Amino acid sequence: MVKYLTFQASTRLEFSLNNNQPNVFALMLLLIATLLAGCAKDTDDSEEASELVLYRAAQSGMAAGNYKDAVTRLQALESRFPFGRYAEQAQLEIIYAYYKSAQSEAARAAADRFIRLHSNHPNVDYAYYLRGLASFEEDENFLAKIFPLDPSKRDPGAARESFDDFSRLLRRFPSSEYAPDAQKRMRYLKNLLAESELHAARYYIYRGAFMAAANRGRYVVENFQGTVAVPDALAIMVEAYRLLDQPTLAENSLRVLRTNYPNHRTLDGNGAFQADRSVKKSQKSWLNVLSLGIFG
Numbered sequence: 001m002v003k004y005l006t007f008q009a010s011t012r013l014e015f016s017l018n019n020n021q022p023n024v025f026a027l028m029l030l031l032i033a034t035l036l037a038g039c040a041k042d043t044d045d046s047e048e049a050s051e052l053v054l055y056r057a058a059q060s061g062m063a064a065g066n067y068k069d070a071v072t073r074l075q076a077l078e079s080r081f082p083f084g085r086y087a088e089q090a091q092l093e094i095i096y097a098y099y100k101s102a103q104s105e106a107a108r109a110a111a112d113r114f115i116r117l118h119s120n121h122p123n124v125d126y127a128y129y130l131r132g133l134a135s136f137e138e139d140e141n142f143l144a145k146i147f148p149l150d151p152s153k154r155d156p157g158a159a160r161e162s163f164d165d166f167s168r169l170l171r172r173f174p175s176s177e178y179a180p181d182a183q184k185r186m187r188y189l190k191n192l193l194a195e196s197e198l199h200a201a202r203y204y205i206y207r208g209a210f211m212a213a214a215n216r217g218r219y220v221v222e223n224f225q226g227t228v229a230v231p232d233a234l235a236i237m238v239e240a241y242r243l244l245d246q247p248t249l250a251e252n253s254l255r256v257l258r259t260n261y262p263n264h265r266t267l268d269g270n271g272a273f274q275a276d277r278s279v280k281k282s283q284k285s286w287l288n289v290l291s292l293g294i295f296g
Contacts, residue, residue, distance in 0.1 A: 050080075050081075051077060051080070051081045051084045051085070051086055052086070054073050054074075054076055054077040054080070054081075054086075055073075055077055055086040055089075055090065057073045058070045058073035058074045058077065058090070058093070058097075061073060061097075062093070062096070062097060062100075065100075067097045067098075067100040067101035068101045070093075070094075070097040070101075071094060071097045071098060071101060071103075074090045074093060074094040074097060075094070077090045078090050078091060078094070088118065088121075091110070091113070091114050091117070091118075092114055092121075092123060092126065092127065094110050095107050095110045095111045095114060095127060095130045095131075095134075096130055098110055098134070099130055099133055099134045099137075104134040104135065104137070104138040104158075107130060107131070107134035108131050108134050108135065111127045111128070111130055111131035111134070112131070114127045115127050115128065115131075125169060125172070125173040125176040125177075125178060126178065128165060128168055128169040128172070128173070128178075129166075129169055129176070129178040129181075129182060131165045132162050132165035132166040132169060132182060132185070133162075134162075135158045135159075135161040135162035135165055136158075136159075136162040136185060136189070138158040138162075156192070156193055156196040159189050159192050159193055159196075160189075160193060162185070162189060163186055163189040163190065163193065166182040166183075166185055166186045166189075167186065169182050170182060170183065170186075190224060190226075190227055191224075191227045191228060191229065193224065194220050194224035194227040194228075194229035194230075194233075195229050197216050197219060197220045197224070197229070197233070198216070198217075198220060198229050198232055198233060198236065200216050201213045201214075201216035201217050201220075201233070201236045201240075202236065204216065204240075205236070205239065205240060205243070210240045210241075210243045210244045211240070211244060213236055213239075213240040214236070214237050214240035214241055214244065214249075216233075216236070217233040217234065217235075217236040217237040217240065217253075218233075218237060220233035221233050221234060221237070230261075231257065231260070231261040231264050234253050234254075234256055234257040234260075234261070234264075235257060235264060235266045235273075237249075237250075237253040238250050238253045238254045238257060238266075238273055239273075239275050241253060242275075254273055257273075258271050
């Protein structure tokens, strides 16, 4: 009797399966889809965990001062997860990592890229600021740290670019938290650029290019008002115009110098002009010759 019941139940089950075959297939498909979704979720979780590991490793590298390692981690993060949750932040932080690892050109390029892609980002002012910093310190090489070199005698290209970067920051974000420091650096850069123009003017007098010297002096007076270089620029104009036999222009420049800077070293007690002897041709020392004009 038991066997019969068992057989009967088995027969009914087989008959039920045969008559509901579409429902079984639907159930199997649903089961497969569920398993695949679970695998996909595991993959997503794994990728997010890997992204977080890379980001934290980059943060640890920067905290430890290992900026080159941080650059490597941030580059890997951005290349592997270009649309991840940390990609945008990585693009901003790699600018700082490049800057701190003395890769000025890469820092500026990364800043340009971030500004182009995220012009409305709440921290885009930081990208402008870092770009200015990268240019500001670009010419700080090992010689400048060992020897007391005059920065105004070096190529002013990086200084001029840094000044322009900070200017853009102040124009676009005058209330930025980085604006006060940018203004201080711009004052320094303005004096540096003015002094660089004066060095060129003195060199022109030394070489006998008096008109070029006068033009450099006038450029400083017109574009660098408020800097310590202005009185020296006026003195160069007086001397250059005298050497060019232009008494009217020389007298006009001298009058401005007397009125605004009566105690300038080129003026005696009576206000008479004495040419600045520092720009006259002198005998080169052996140190100047051996260092190709860098020292002495």
